[in-house]
Amino acid sequence: MEDQLILQHNFLYARGHRKTQSSEHYFPDHALGIMLSGESQYFSSEGTFIMKEDTVCLMRRNQLFKKLKKTGLNGEPPSLISLFLDQDILHRYATENEILKPSIYRGKAMIDLTGNIFLKAFFDSLLPYIDHPKKLTAKVAELKTYEAIELLLQTGNALQSFLFDFNEPHKIDLETYMNHHYKYNIPMSSFAQLTGRSLSTFKRDFAKIFVTTPEKWLQQKRLEQAYYLISNKKQRPSDVYLDVGFENLSHFSFAFKKQFGLTATELAAH
Known part of the structure; x- marks a missing residue:
């Protein structure tokens, strides 16, 4: 329902x-x-x-x-x-x-x-x-x-x-903010507004700092955190994918295997 x-x-x-x-x-x-x-x-x-x-x-x-x-x-x-x-x-x-x-x-x-x-x-x-x-x-x-x-x-x-108080967010340290908030699965436009930037400025500043696109960086960061939680903290893949910012388990599983060469379930079984 x-x-x-x-x-x-x-x-x-x-x-x-x-x-x-x-x-x-x-x-x-x-x-x-x-x-x-x-x-x-x-x-x-x-x-x-x-x-x-x-x-x-x-x-x-x-x-x-x-x-x-x-x-x-x-x-x-x-x-x-x-x-x-x-x-x-x-x-x-x-x-x-x-x-x-x-x-x-x-x-x-x-x-x-x-x-x-x-x-x-x-x-x-x-x-x-x-x-x-x-x-x-x-x-x-x-x-x-x-x-x-x-x-x-x-x-x-x-x-x-x-x-x-009608003040808008000021342009803040992008690197620090993204490293603290990458787990949040929100539109890129929201990340831009929260860091005090237009979407185009956000993407331009992001590329200067991380030398990649926000989409690629976020997926990489989320997968690395998932790998750590499964291998070191012994958490289940079904409990991890939402916590690190993926929308659904199937997308997470596909991206995880493509990145690490084994499924999250196989890693959890080690």
């Missing part, structure tokens, strides 16, 4: 059907979400953030993380509602409400807002739209988005800089 995804404007309802699902994500926009059932674990440079039923979380834009979704204690599938706060609507809100340029945000990328009764009521008001998504028109979505911004600002002044 396939996962269910319903996206209306900037609102997303997601419901999984498999017991455990692992994936990588990059959000270019802030996201406010609530876990309706099951559990989601987010792994990032900040550590691990766990969302259980009724957990409300605000996630900062331009974040890269791995996510593991699990069923709940009673076997209910993981499901959540997310609201994405894009830069256009935040710019518009700031202009209409005369919000002066705030200081640069330097706090946590994931903020736990669980227990806020107003945010819980806000998400409760969205539940009917799961079964009737067409009722969530563009106008209603805009009004609900403005409501969410108002509720977030009522939680305290700290979230003003979180929401309205």
Whole structure:
């Protein structure tokens, strides 16, 4: 059975059907979400953030993380509602409400807002739209988005800089960043944005540093890490391929044998 995804404007309802699902994500926009059932674990440079039923979380834009979704204690599938706060609507809100340029945000990328009764009521008001998504028109979505911004600002002044810090990522050390984040299976355009570059500049800078293309380097790096985990850490190939950034086992197996002359299963048996 396939996962269910319903996206209306900037609102997303997601419901999984498999017991455990692992994936990588990059959000270019802030996201406010609530876990309706099951559990989601987010792994990032900040550590691990766990969302259980009724957990409300605000996630900062331009974040890269791995996510593991699990069923709940009673076997209910993981499901959540997310609201994405894009830069256009935040710019518009700031202009209409005369919000002066705030200081640069330097706090946590994931903020736990669980227990806020107003945010819980806000998400409760969205539940009917799961079964009737067409009722969530563009106008209603805009009004609900403005409501969410108002509720977030009522939680305290700290979230003003979180929401309205419009600074973009600066051009950062590409070699260090890629060596730390090569396991994330995200589009090349996302790597470019996260390192403060256009896609063409990212590829040009990458070639100067690594003397190869990003695609070739990523596959080589991921295969080398897989070889190490299987031969030295005695991990199973079926557990390794996702962890090092491959999308499916068959592609991983083919690339592994082509690179090392034996299958990952044969290496594991040694």
